[in-house]
Amino acid sequence: xxxxxxxxxxxxxxxxxxxxxxxxxxxxxxxxxxxxxxxxxxxxxxxxxxxxxxxxxxxxxxxxxxxxxxxxxxxxxxxxxxxxxxxxxxxxxxxxxxxxxxxxxxxxxxxxxxxxxxxxxxxxxxxxxxxxxxxxxxxxxxxxxxxxxxxxxxxxxxxxxxxxxxxxxxxxxxxxxxxxxxxxxxxxxxxxxxxxxxxxxxxxxxxxxxxxxxxxxxxxxxxxxxxxxxxxxxxxxxxxxxxxxxxxxxxxxxxxxxxxxxxxxxxxxxxxxxxxxxxxxxx
Amino acid sequence: xxxxxxxxxxxxxxxxxxxxxxxxxxxxxxxxxxxxxxxxxxxxxxxxxxxxxxxxxxxxxxxxxxxxxxxxxxxxxxxxxxxxxxxxxxxxxxxxxxxxxxxxxxxxxxxxxxxxxxxxxxxxxxxxxxxxxxxxxxxxxxxxxxxxxxxxxxxxxxxxxxxxxxxxxxxxxxxxxxxxxxxxxxxxxxxxxxxxxxxxxxxxxxxxxxxxxxxxxxxxxxxxxxxxxxxxxxxxxxxxxxxxxxxxxxxxxxxxxxxxxx
Numbered sequence: 001x002x003x004x005x006x007x008x009x010x011x012x013x014x015x016x017x018x019x020x021x022x023x024x025x026x027x028x029x030x031x032x033x034x035x036x037x038x039x040x041x042x043x044x045x046x047x048x049x050x051x052x053x054x055x056x057x058x059x060x061x062x063x064x065x066x067x068x069x070x071x072x073x074x075x076x077x078x079x080x081x082x083x084x085x086x087x088x089x090x091x092x093x094x095x096x097x098x099x100x101x102x103x104x105x106x107x108x109x110x111x112x113x114x115x116x117x118x119x120x121x122x123x124x125x126x127x128x129x130x131x132x133x134x135x136x137x138x139x140x141x142x143x144x145x146x147x148x149x150x151x152x153x154x155x156x157x158x159x160x161x162x163x164x165x166x167x168x169x170x171x172x173x174x175x176x177x178x179x180x181x182x183x184x185x186x187x188x189x190x191x192x193x194x195x196x197x198x199x200x201x202x203x204x205x206x207x208x209x210x211x212x213x214x215x216x217x218x219x220x221x222x223x224x225x226x227x228x229x230x231x232x233x234x235x236x237x238x239x240x241x242x243x244x245x246x247x248x249x250x251x252x253x254x255x256x257x258x259x260x261x262x263x264x265x266x267x268x269x270x271x272x273x274x275x276x277x278x279x280x281x282x283x
Numbered sequence: 284x285x286x287x288x289x290x291x292x293x294x295x296x297x298x299x300x301x302x303x304x305x306x307x308x309x310x311x312x313x314x315x316x317x318x319x320x321x322x323x324x325x326x327x328x329x330x331x332x333x334x335x336x337x338x339x340x341x342x343x344x345x346x347x348x349x350x351x352x353x354x355x356x357x358x359x360x361x362x363x364x365x366x367x368x369x370x371x372x373x374x375x376x377x378x379x380x381x382x383x384x385x386x387x388x389x390x391x392x393x394x395x396x397x398x399x400x401x402x403x404x405x406x407x408x409x410x411x412x413x414x415x416x417x418x419x420x421x422x423x424x425x426x427x428x429x430x431x432x433x434x435x436x437x438x439x440x441x442x443x444x445x446x447x448x449x450x451x452x453x454x455x456x457x458x459x460x461x462x463x464x465x466x467x468x469x470x471x472x473x474x475x476x477x478x479x480x481x482x483x484x485x486x487x488x489x490x491x492x493x494x495x496x497x498x499x500x501x502x503x504x505x506x507x508x509x510x511x512x513x514x515x516x517x518x519x520x521x522x523x524x525x526x527x528x529x530x531x532x533x534x535x536x537x538x539x540x541x542x543x544x545x
Contacts, residue, residue: 177372180340180360181386181437191389195376 092151108167154215162204331499
């Protein structure tokens with residue numbers, strides 16, 4: 001590439017720059033990873049062939065599953081239940097992100113807060129969170145509050161832990177440089193601390209979203225009446241395996257998509273999202 | 284000529300909280316740097332040269348003594364001083380252009396003036412084709428060119444450099460010395476440059492301040508009378524060779540004493 005020429009042209013306007021970032025972000029999101037594509041095709045072929053050869057109740061061929069999926073989408077079953085699920089997920093994630101990043105930052109900045117809460121956060125991070133869902137049902141009933149609370153319970157701890165790590169990820173060389181150039185408190189935060197914390201925050205968001213979807217499903221399966229989780233129970237109990245697999249595939253796609261969305265939003269809207277390297281060891 | 288920056292009876296002791304040991308980094312150091320002077324601080328490790336430079340920038344407090352900039356007692360980092368760091372201290376998430384613009388961005392300089400200044404200094408340090416690269420796409424020498432451009436971009440009166448070429452290989456270092464000399468010749472900015480390389484000190488300096496360790500003190504100040512502008516021929520000048528050897532003799536004496544003491 002002729003970089004000398006690129007450097008001499010006028011810097012592009014904001015909208016052009018944003019479009020370029022969006023374009024690059026999408027290209028990276030879709031990726032050109034041939035191995036992944038090959039694996040997906042391979043699994044699909046094996047599934048289809050195995051399903052046809054064995055003619056086994058628990059393994060309908062992929063083509064049947066896909067046509068069942070199309071049916072469920074076309075007749076409005078999946079869109080309706082998915083809307084309900086996504087609503088719980090969205091509200092739950094919003095609460096988790098605000099509370100999780102807030103608490104995590106406080107824990108990172110103030111040792112007292114960290115010492116007070118560390119044990120609980122660690123315990124809850126690895127505790128079987130599903131144990132709390134029956135309690136939520138007793139407390140909040142069978143509606144949205146329980147489902148939202150379950151999402152929060154699943155999603156918030158990785159967010160707290162990573163925000164805390166982010167707040168503590170300080171490259172002394174860079175903060176010294178900032179002081180030398182006369183950065184004030186706000187500038188230090190905006191220009192240096194936040195970008196240094198961002199890779200951790202992004203990791204927390206990815207884990208949080210994935211676990212949030214997990215929580216949403218767990219809640220719905222246990223409540224067994226609503227959402228995609230409700231569909232799982234219904235199709236499972238009726239042994240309509242093609243529909244059951246269809247819902248499972250949709251769920252997998254949702255998790256992957258949700259995680260990708262977090263990453264792409266980072267590339268597009270966070271100016272320092274491109275480089276995930278934080279600290280470079282000083283010599 | 285007036286003093287640009289003066290260190291007046293600066294002392295500094297580091298206390299290691301774990302071992303309880305005290306290191307006498309600087310003991311009653313006095314140094315006056317005139318306008319347009321290029322002064323190198325050189326000495327064995329532990330002589331407090333970097334400490335002195337950081338105190339002069341306002342990054343470290345001294346235990347006693349004052350630093351005066353343009354005759355006024357200084358209390359912290361200021362816009363008339365800019366520093367180039369040994370670790371480069373570049374923001375890995377920003378392009379060369381945005382790294383160079385850092386100081387101007389903090390000072391809320393208007394956009395078009397910033398863009399112009401940034402381009403000027405990027406060109407000056409020879410990074411025109413890399414303006415939109417990220418630091419990790421550049422070699423060490425190029426990264427320090429960014430560090431230099433960032434310091435120059437705020438147009439400071441005094442440039443403080445903390446072993447800026449210390450982590451570079453000898454060839455790259457020679458190139459950067461010549462470039463720094465060329466840049467310095469353009470406006471003779473006051474420079475205080477910390478180094479541990481004898482030839483580097485002789486090549487760049489108007490005066491060399493040789494410091495001795497434990498406690499850090501000024502051992503001798505040497506005037507470098509080599510003609511300017513200096514270039515690669517300077518390195519073969521008999522006077523250059525002589526001065527380099529003279530400084531090495533002095534430093535070797537200190538290092539050998541240290542080794543014996545250890």
